[in-house]
Amino acid sequence: MSDFTSGFWNWYVALITVLSIFGCGLLLWSQSKHKVRIGQDGQPEKTTGHVWDEDLTELNTPMPRWWMGLFYLTIVFGIGYLILYPGLGSYAGRLGWQSSGAYRLEVKQASLDYGPLFDKYLAQDIPAVARDPQAHEIGQRLFLNYCAQCHGSDARGNKGYPNLTDKDWLYGGEPSVIKETIMKGRHGQMPAMGAALGSDKDIENVAHYVRSLSGLTADPVKVAFGKPKFGACAACHGADAHGNPALGAPNLADKVWLYGGSAETVMETIRKGRDNTMPAWGEFLGEGKAHVLAAYVWSLSNEGEAK
Amino acid sequence: MNAPEPMVKEAVVKMYARREDIHPREVKGRYATWRWVCVWLTQALFYGLPWLNMHGRQAVLFDLGSRKFHLFGLVLWPQDFIYLAGLLIICAYGLFLVTTVAGRVWCGYACPQTVYTEIFLWIERRIEGNRSARIRLDRQPWTMEKTAKRGAKHLAWGLVALWTGFTFVGYFTPVRQLAHEALGFSLGPWEAFWVLFYGFATYGNAGWMREQVCKYMCPYARFQSAMFDRDTLIVSYDTARGDCIDCSMCVQVCPTGIDIRKGLQYECIGCAACIDACDSVMDKVGKPRGLIRYATENALTGRWSSAQIKRRLLRPRVIGYGLAFFAIAATFSGALALRTPLKLDVIRDRGAMGREVEDGMIENVYRLQIMNTAEREHLYRIEVDGIPSAGIADEDLVELAGASTRAVPVRVRIQPGKAGSGSHPIRFTVSALDDASLRVTEKAVFIVPK
Numbered sequence: 180m181s182d183f184t185s186g187f188w189n190w191y192v193a194l195i196t197v198l199s200i201f202g203c204g205l206l207l208w209s210q211s212k213h214k215v216r217i218g219q220d221g222q223p224e225k226t227t228g229h230v231w232d233e234d235l236t237e238l239n240t241p242m243p244r245w246w247m248g249l250f251y252l253t254i255v256f257g258i259g260y261l262i263l264y265p266g267l268g269s270y271a272g273r274l275g276w277q278s279s280g281a282y283r284l285e286v287k288q289a290s291l292d293y294g295p296l297f298d299k300y301l302a303q304d305i306p307a308v309a310r311d312p313q314a315h316e317i318g319q320r321l322f323l324n325y326c327a328q329c330h331g332s333d334a335r336g337n338k339g340y341p342n343l344t345d346k347d348w349l350y351g352g353e354p355s356v357i358k359e360t361i362m363k364g365r366h367g368q369m370p371a372m373g374a375a376l377g378s379d380k381d382i383e384n385v386a387h388y389v390r391s392l393s394g395l396t397a398d399p400v401k402v403a404f405g406k407p408k409f410g411a412c413a414a415c416h417g418a419d420a421h422g423n424p425a426l427g428a429p430n431l432a433d434k435v436w437l438y439g440g441s442a443e444t445v446m447e448t449i450r451k452g453r454d455n456t457m458p459a460w461g462e463f464l465g466e467g468k469a470h471v472l473a474a475y476v477w478s479l480s481n482e483g484e485a486k
Numbered sequence: 487m488n489a490p491e492p493m494v495k496e497a498v499v500k501m502y503a504r505r506e507d508i509h510p511r512e513v514k515g516r517y518a519t520w521r522w523v524c525v526w527l528t529q530a531l532f533y534g535l536p537w538l539n540m541h542g543r544q545a546v547l548f549d550l551g552s553r554k555f556h557l558f559g560l561v562l563w564p565q566d567f568i569y570l571a572g573l574l575i576i577c578a579y580g581l582f583l584v585t586t587v588a589g590r591v592w593c594g595y596a597c598p599q600t601v602y603t604e605i606f607l608w609i610e611r612r613i614e615g616n617r618s619a620r621i622r623l624d625r626q627p628w629t630m631e632k633t634a635k636r637g638a639k640h641l642a643w644g645l646v647a648l649w650t651g652f653t654f655v656g657y658f659t660p661v662r663q664l665a666h667e668a669l670g671f672s673l674g675p676w677e678a679f680w681v682l683f684y685g686f687a688t689y690g691n692a693g694w695m696r697e698q699v700c701k702y703m704c705p706y707a708r709f710q711s712a713m714f715d716r717d718t719l720i721v722s723y724d725t726a727r728g729d730c731i732d733c734s735m736c737v738q739v740c741p742t743g744i745d746i747r748k749g750l751q752y753e754c755i756g757c758a759a760c761i762d763a764c765d766s767v768m769d770k771v772g773k774p775r776g777l778i779r780y781a782t783e784n785a786l787t788g789r790w791s792s793a794q795i796k797r798r799l800l801r802p803r804v805i806g807y808g809l810a811f812f813a814i815a816a817t818f819s820g821a822l823a824l825r826t827p828l829k830l831d832v833i834r835d836r837g838a839m840g841r842e843v844e845d846g847m848i849e850n851v852y853r854l855q856i857m858n859t860a861e862r863e864h865l866y867r868i869e870v871d872g873i874p875s876a877g878i879a880d881e882d883l884v885e886l887a888g889a890s891t892r893a894v895p896v897r898v899r900i901q902p903g904k905a906g907s908g909s910h911p912i913r914f915t916v917s918a919l920d921d922a923s924l925r926v927t928e929k930a931v932f933i934v935p936k
Contacts, residue, residue: 211502217495241503243698323853323893328837332853332895333880337838 193268297467305354308474318475351424358473364459371452386445511617511738515762536656579811590756602692651685697742736760827860846902858886872912875901
């Protein structure tokens with residue numbers, strides 16, 4: 180595909196290229212001969228006739244013929260290259276070579292090389308893969324490459340990025356669910372509940388009630404006022420606030436807070452909602468790597484069973 | 487303006503010419519013997535070294551695939567490339583020193599181009615005969631005899647060249663396995679390519695290119711003249727003696743086809759074949775040897791004795807190159823001997839500044855890239871210091887197999903209030919439990935959030 184907005188630049192570049200090659204040939208041809216004086220002995224002189232600094236002269240010691248041939252060969256090579264490969268204006272070349280094609284070829288080769296290894300693990304269930312020391316090392320390297328940017332090198336997460344080493348899971352911690360999360364990604368949404376709950380006072384009351392569920396300090400009066408309002412939240416988080424893995428709604432009764440558990444942060448979460456994405460890795464990594472990664476991630480919180 | 491210009495006759499000459507074939511006459515003598523000693527030594531080393539085993543592996547193997555370079559007891563990693571640079575600098579200064587003292591002795595005796603040309607010339611002589619026979623053969627029409635001789639020569643050259651290419655690749659791929667594959671015609675495509683490539687390079691350079699490599703291609707040849715001075719030993723013709731009988735032996739034996747009697751020329755590779763040839767002629771005509779000899783410019787003009795030449799050995803240029811050579815060689819050997827076969831890189835997790843965990847402790851996460859470059863496994867302890875109370879939150883022992891590398895995520899914790907908010911320098915130390923000398927320290931920063 181051409182990046183030029185008009186055909187002019189295509190011809191402009193192509194013409195310069197062709198003229199340059201032609202010019203190189205012309206220069207080579209013109210410089211391969213030289214006019215010298217005939218000396219006293221009737222033979223051409225051994226110097227080019229160029230004299231400087233009074234008596235320094237330049238010998239015309241000829242180059243080996245094959246060397247000149249090499250120069251012409253580079254011109255032939257250049258022409259051949261421009262016919263076969265892209266380079267002449269927007270002409271794509273007879274071979275149709277593209278850098279993206281070269282990339283695809285390398286990826287294909289890599290999957291041919293490593294495919295059997297991952298196929299071997301794909302045939303095993305995830306806990307079995309987690310017990311394999313080689314798979315564990317591969318999994319760790321994959322994790323450090325692709326996951327550690329958000330979840331941290333130690334997989335303990337950051338604000339907004341879940342800790343993967345505890346037993347607390349937004350969507351469930353079964354091996355198959357972890358793999359599904361990696362393959363398809365997740366989009367966790369909590370709608371802004373400010374308007375639904377009412378005034379700022381109401382929001383504060385609900386926040387205190389939520390904090391009280393996990394035993395955090397809370398004003399008993401506000402807790403009492405907040406409790407009935409929690410009905411609006413129960414649709415997702417459940418009446419007992421233990422969450423719903425099918426929706427990715429977190430358990431509010433434990434001490435794990437994805438965004439922070441201070442009263443201010445909880446109020447902010449209620450008022451503005453949350454919208455968070457884990458990208459889908461299936462297409463990029465392929466199922467084999469996702470399988471090994473799932474085993475690694477699962478082993479982080481199931482150390483006893485994995486070893 | 488008034489006098490008419492004299493007629494200037496001009497001719498057009500070509501600035502390139504066909505190479506004149508050179509058929510050096512075989513030469514025997516002191517220096518030729520020395521050259522053959524060098525040929526045998528260098529080639530025994532080159533062809534033999536890959537077959538030497540040590541510690542259950544090939545003693546010298548540059549394993550590009552796994553990026554490990556085995557050199558006898560040493561395993562070098564890509565991170566050790568500085569040693570290669572050091573080695574090259576030592577070689578360069580060695581060349582400078584030798585060139586200043588004795589001219590192009592490297593070129594004349596030990597350079598692969600000279601050595602392989604010598605071997606190929608030997609083969610050529612055995613098959614096609616001596617200089618005059620070869621010149622005659624050149625002029626002959628393509629008879630059966632000529633075809634057979636030429637064919638046999640190129641076949642023999644090709645075999646030596648292939649063996650050379652094979653040996654060269656044997657430094658990068660286990661040579662025994664390579665030999666097995668080569669005999670079974672099952673070489674991998676790249677192995678086959680490089681064997682043929684280096685084989686072709688040997689065949690082309692030693693069979694066809696010969697002195698042209700020195701004359702037109704070699705960079706050393708071009709800048710070695712910068713090390714020459716009036717006290718450098720060069721192959722020189724003593725014009726003052728007037729003993730030359732014009733037998734042209736010195737020209738006939740010259741591998742670069744020059745006449746040394748015209749003085750020092752850039753084509754001269756300092757092989758001293760002309761000295762050997764001239765000495766033998768001088769012996770026959772009953773004149774003293776040394777009409778052509780290793781001498782310095784000062785010695786020739788001043789009629790110096792060899793003691794006088796030797797006295798000029800300790801001149802500033804030689805002392806300078808010598809000091810630089812030995813200083814670099816000593817530094818290099820010291821650095822190589824004292825190097826710790828353990829490397830450490832610390833990469834701080836960039837996703838987070840720092841976090842508060844149980845009991846208000848502050849935690850930072852790092853990734854430690856630990857490289858065990860020794861050949862056997864070790865158990866290492868990771869320690870951290872720089873802030874009071876700083877410690878490793880999880881397992882601080884790591885086991886690494888020989889010549890392996892591992893990325894270890896490490897959590898560092900400090901107690902609350904031990905450091906103000908901001909960035910603080912800390913140090914990681916990794917040390918082997920079973921060997922006190924295996925210990926490396928790397929700097930990092932610990933960030934306490936506001």
